[in-house]
Amino acid sequence: MTNRTNIFFHTSPLTRAQIDKLPLIIIPVTGKHLSVNEQQLPGYSDVLQTRLRRRSQHNLNNPIFTTELPNGTGTVICVFRLKLDTVFDSLTQARNLLKTLAHYPSDNLNVNLHTLPTETAHRCIDSLYSALLATNHRLPHYKTDGIASKNALTITFYGQLKPSQVHHRLCEARGNNLARSLTALPANELTPARYRRRIVQLAKNQGWDVKTYPFKELKRLGAGAFCAVAQGDPSGQAAIIKLSYAPRGAKHHLALVGKGVCFDTGGINLKGSSSMHGMHEDMEGSAVALGTLLALSTAKAPVRVECWLALTENHIGPLAYKQNDVVTALNGTTIEIVHTDAEGRMILADALTLAARAKPELIIDYATLTGSCIQALGTAYSGAFSNQEQLLAEATQAGRDSGERVWPFPNDPDYDESLDSEVADIKQCTLGNEADHILAARFLQKFLPKQTPWLHIDLAAGKHKGGLAHIPSDITGFGVRFSLQFLKNRGWIKR
Numbered sequence: 001m002t003n004r005t006n007i008f009f010h011t012s013p014l015t016r017a018q019i020d021k022l023p024l025i026i027i028p029v030t031g032k033h034l035s036v037n038e039q040q041l042p043g044y045s046d047v048l049q050t051r052l053r054r055r056s057q058h059n060l061n062n063p064i065f066t067t068e069l070p071n072g073t074g075t076v077i078c079v080f081r082l083k084l085d086t087v088f089d090s091l092t093q094a095r096n097l098l099k100t101l102a103h104y105p106s107d108n109l110n111v112n113l114h115t116l117p118t119e120t121a122h123r124c125i126d127s128l129y130s131a132l133l134a135t136n137h138r139l140p141h142y143k144t145d146g147i148a149s150k151n152a153l154t155i156t157f158y159g160q161l162k163p164s165q166v167h168h169r170l171c172e173a174r175g176n177n178l179a180r181s182l183t184a185l186p187a188n189e190l191t192p193a194r195y196r197r198r199i200v201q202l203a204k205n206q207g208w209d210v211k212t213y214p215f216k217e218l219k220r221l222g223a224g225a226f227c228a229v230a231q232g233d234p235s236g237q238a239a240i241i242k243l244s245y246a247p248r249g250a251k252h253h254l255a256l257v258g259k260g261v262c263f264d265t266g267g268i269n270l271k272g273s274s275s276m277h278g279m280h281e282d283m284e285g286s287a288v289a290l291g292t293l294l295a296l297s298t299a300k301a302p303v304r305v306e307c308w309l310a311l312t313e314n315h316i317g318p319l320a321y322k323q324n325d326v327v328t329a330l331n332g333t334t335i336e337i338v339h340t341d342a343e344g345r346m347i348l349a350d351a352l353t354l355a356a357r358a359k360p361e362l363i364i365d366y367a368t369l370t371g372s373c374i375q376a377l378g379t380a381y382s383g384a385f386s387n388q389e390q391l392l393a394e395a396t397q398a399g400r401d402s403g404e405r406v407w408p409f410p411n412d413p414d415y416d417e418s419l420d421s422e423v424a425d426i427k428q429c430t431l432g433n434e435a436d437h438i439l440a441a442r443f444l445q446k447f448l449p450k451q452t453p454w455l456h457i458d459l460a461a462g463k464h465k466g467g468l469a470h471i472p473s474d475i476t477g478f479g480v481r482f483s484l485q486f487l488k489n490r491g492w493i494k495r
Contacts, residue, residue, distance in 0.1 A: 005136050006154045007129060009162040013114035016043030019069070024076045024106040026097070028116065028124050034065055034079050039115050041077065044069055048077060063093075064100055076104045082124060087403040090123055091470035094131035099472065107153050114159030122163045129155065129166065130481075131470040133173035139184045139473055168299060168494075172484050175295030179477035182287040183462075187263035187280035192311045193237035195262060195283070199290065199309065206297050209244040213354075223350040224327040225335060225447075229343045230312040232267060232320030238312035240351055243290075245297045250304040252492045255360040256483075257351050258289030259344045259367035260311040267314050267340030268322050281475065282344070284462045285367035286311065288479035295480055301493040308355045310347040314340070326424045329353065331447055336424040338431060344369045345440050346428065349447040356452050362391075363448070364455045364486075366479050373437035373458040380468065381407045382478055383458035385441035387448070391455050394489060395482075402485035403469040404478055406457065415442045457482075 019025065019041070027040050034052050038045045051067050063081040068074050080097055083089040101109070111128060113121040136153050182190065182198075190198075196212065203210045215238045219227050223240075230238035261282040265271060271279070286309040293307040321327070325337040330350040344367050355363055373383040384395040384406040392408040399406040415438055421427045426446055429439060441456050448454050461468060461478040468476045487493045 004153065005133050007166060008154065008156045010156065010158045011161060013039060013159050014042065014110075014112050019043065019075060020071045020073055022075055022108070022110050023073065024078070024101065024104060024109055026101075026109060026111045026128075027077065027079045028082050028111070028113065029079060030082055030084075030116070030120065034063075034081055036079060037115070040112055044077075048079070052079070064097065066100070066104070076106075082120065084120065084123065087401060088405060088469055090127040091130060091403040094127035095135070095467055095470050095472055097128070098131050098135050109153065109155045110158065111155065112158045116159070121159070125157055125163055126165055126169065127470065130169050130173070131472075133169065134176065134471050137173070137177040137180070139181055139475070140189075142186075168484070171295045171299040172481055174298055175291035175293075175480040176471070176477040178294055179284070179287040179291035179480055180471070180473060180475045182290070183281050183284045183475045183477065184473075185280070187313075190262055190280070190283070191235060191237065192233065192239065192260075192262050192313060193235060195260065195311055196237065196239060196241065199241055199243070202290075202294070203243055206245075206294065208293075208297065209246075211242040211244075213240040213242070215239060218350070221330060222328065223330040225329040225346045226310060226312070226350040228321040228325065228327045228337065229267075229314055229346050232315040232317050233313045234315065234317060235313075240354065241309045241311065242354070243293060243307040243309070245293060245305045245307075247300060247302055247304070250302050252302075253304045253358070253360045254306075254487070254492075255355040255358070255363040256289040256292055256305060256307045257348060257355050257363060257365035258286030258307070258309050259283070259348055259365075259369065260286030260309050261344060261347070262311065262313050264314045264341070264343065265316050267316060267320050267343060269340045270316060271341065278463070281463060282368050283311070284459060284475070284477075285344075285365070285369075288366040288459070288477060291477060291480045292483045295484055296493070299493065301487070303487065303492050306355065306358060306360065308351045310351040312347060314343040329447060333426060333446055334424040336421040336427050338428050342429040342440070345443050348444055352444060352447045356448050359452070362453045362455065364457065364483060365444070366457045366459060368459045368462050370437040370440050370458055372433050372435065373460045375433075376409075376437065377407055377460045379461050379464040381405045382461040383437055384408045385411055385438070385456040385458070387411065387445055387450070387452075387454050391453060395455055395486060398482055398486035398489050401489065402481045404461070404482035404485075406482065409438055409441070411438070411441060411445070415439060419443060
């Protein structure tokens with residue numbers, strides 16, 4: 001992603017002479033009612049206050065007011081009341097504000113933060129800049145009449161010093177925009193083979209090491225869980241890819257694992273048309289893992305990262321795996337197949353086993369794994385599971401701090417009774433849908449050493465109608481911002 005959003009800071013407040021030259025000025029305010037003073041809008045505060053009073057007689061609740069100043073430029077002034085209850089609220093407000101301002105086309109946004117407390121101003125900067133970076137990114141499209149490309153945008157903040165998180169947010173946006181762009185690609189464009197080529201090229205550009213485990217090698221190694229799903233893919237291009245970022249002086253060791261099902265038919269247990277629609281997005285977990293790696297690498301984070309991407313399609317056909325098959329996973333566990341549409345946990349099982357062999361301090365996996373997690377949470381939160389209670393607490397806090405919210409679920413051993421098999425070590429799932437998100441997490445845990453700290457994110461919020469927090473597209477790329485915040489809170493990367 002090319003940075004097409006420029007950011008500048010001026011410690012001095014705006015003057016009237018400057019105001020008369022600017023096309024658009026944003027004034028965030030606190031307090032119960034919209035109000036501006038001479039420091040915030042020199043030369044025009046009386047005019048604006050008169051208009052605000054007139055407007056308040058008709059609408060007391062709208063937190064945004066826009067008007068055009070009576071000057072030669074026709075400067076548009078946008079006053080809005082800051083929402084500071086949660087980070088999520090601030091990010092959502094920033095997205096909605098930019099949507100409103102899209103009706104006033106300008107490549108130059110100016111924000112007057114003068115008179116705001118420093119902490120409040122920095123929250124405002126963070127939210128607006130994050131939203132702008134996401135909004136200014138164009139997702140892939142295939143309309144023959146074309147979509148106008150976006151111009152480079154400039155946002156200038158007046159009255160505050162440059163906050164330290166600006167570079168961090170730019171790196172984060174690169175990762176999120178990559179994740180969203182990959183997820184938006186249609187299945188005939190992002191096949192496993194083409195995905196692999198994209199990954200190799202990205203690795204070359206970023207200086208990452210790449211190791212590919214193609215289907216034949218995985219079969220030879222005994223990765224029967226992954227191969228059970230991949231054997232139905234007629235292209236033969238299914239693979240697990242390992243990417244390595246190892247900066248000098250790295251103080252911590254992290255493994256990222258992502259589900260990369262480029263299209264999910266459901267297999268022999270074929271999905272209906274409404275359920276199959278959108279299944280080109282079933283690789284979003286791999287895109288989030290890849291985007292998180294890109295963000296960490298771009299930020300030069302002092303963390304050794306290994307990123308494992310399990311790439312395949314879940315096909316129908318004469319070679320596709322079937323109900324009641326029994327396969328042996330890479331760690332020797334035998335699995336009874338119950339439902340071929342529970343393919344995500346199968347490919348993750350062997351990927352987790354591979355990731356754990358290097359004994360990382362932490363493994364995080366991402367997957368659009370279960371419909372039951374969406375049923376439990378909707379799509380405004382993602383589900384969090386772990387084999388350590390402390391990690392769940394940290395994840396919940398990172399969700400609050402980042403605005404990408406997660407909700408912790410139980411992980412008690414008695415859930416395993418539902419996965420008892422009469423013919424194998426474990427069932428893949430049950431035929432019912434009760435607590436399938438929890439059973440999927442219990443299943444995945446069987447492929448990790450007990451001492452390995454592990455966090456599983458079921459991406460219920462990977463797609464949210466109308467956008468989520470600062471992200472304006474239905475495809476959210478949920479997980480990149482959360483993961484960086486999680487590592488910041490742990491002290492692994494700079495705050």
